[in-house]
Amino acid sequence: MSEETESVGTNTTLSDDQRDALQEIANIGMGQAGSSIARIWGEFVRLSIPRIANVERQDIPAVLQQLVGEKNILAVRQAFHGQLRGEVIIVFSGGPPSELAELMGYDDTDRIEELELLLDVSNILVGACLGGVASTLGVDIGFSAPSIMGIDISPRDLIPADEILHSRALFIEVCFTLEQRSFACHLVVMMPAGEIARLGKELDRFLETL
Template identity: 50%
Template structure:
């Protein structure tokens, strides 16, 4: 594990910029769910692809998970993944006012909607701070009820390293929690680093 592609100042700036995006995402989700959202300190790592699944497993734990993915493009290109524990998927339906357990299609639609709000607000907030144009593909269901270690197919990652940014969203009065992971290939890490330098120079 390393963050050697970033200086200490760059890493601190990225953490603060991510915090700002997280705050916007937390406020957006709080408005949707009507609950106060608690945020973790962002984890920022530059990892070899083979080290991403075990890193994710340490963060999420051994439970089975369902995940939503959403690509982003423009000045920055990569993928965001929102990971939910299976029990938290059920909790989400209750939060959204469903008296009964929803059918599978409805549950998946809820996950897509909440993930879209989270990713759009968090990454949109980050992009705004560094004056980057960013667009998003439609969110899609990545996997349902799988072991977290098998969630990502790292054999398809052709970059020697990837930026792994993780934030944890939880609710103050509920057991619901989810993890937002942002993955950038190495060439995009360099683009982000240059954008951070411009941001720091403007202060």
């Protein structure tokens, strides 16, 4: 994640109303993402209720582990920018990449193709989920190319606390589970404090329309 500028006096936590609105908006984005992967894989996708949490820097690795479990994971990161900035960490757990490859219809499951596959799936999920959130809020965002963050690593080691530059992060966590397979995918959206304040203003604008 890049360094943030955090202006003094900005509200870096969300109010209950803002969190509720964000949860519902994330839910809509998540539904669109779920529909996209259901169409690709021809399988019913179970959606979780999005969870929103303000997390302090030192707690980020532990919270991440709490969200995705104890088992080693594969993770991809993808940044978004524009009127809102942040980073999405996509965590795949519960099944080997070869199972994902089978789902995507890839014949050759060598390592490079497995990794490309994870990047493809990540791109689809992030685009549908975050794109839906941005569309509902009426803001423009773009996405960088996804990149592999870690392979077969402990969730606790995914983001070492000393590498986190932000004083606080907003976690928006959604989980997709395939009904017929032991496979789950978590999307964790992390936003630095200054961006949380900006998001809060966008949510207020949205709430005023209700």
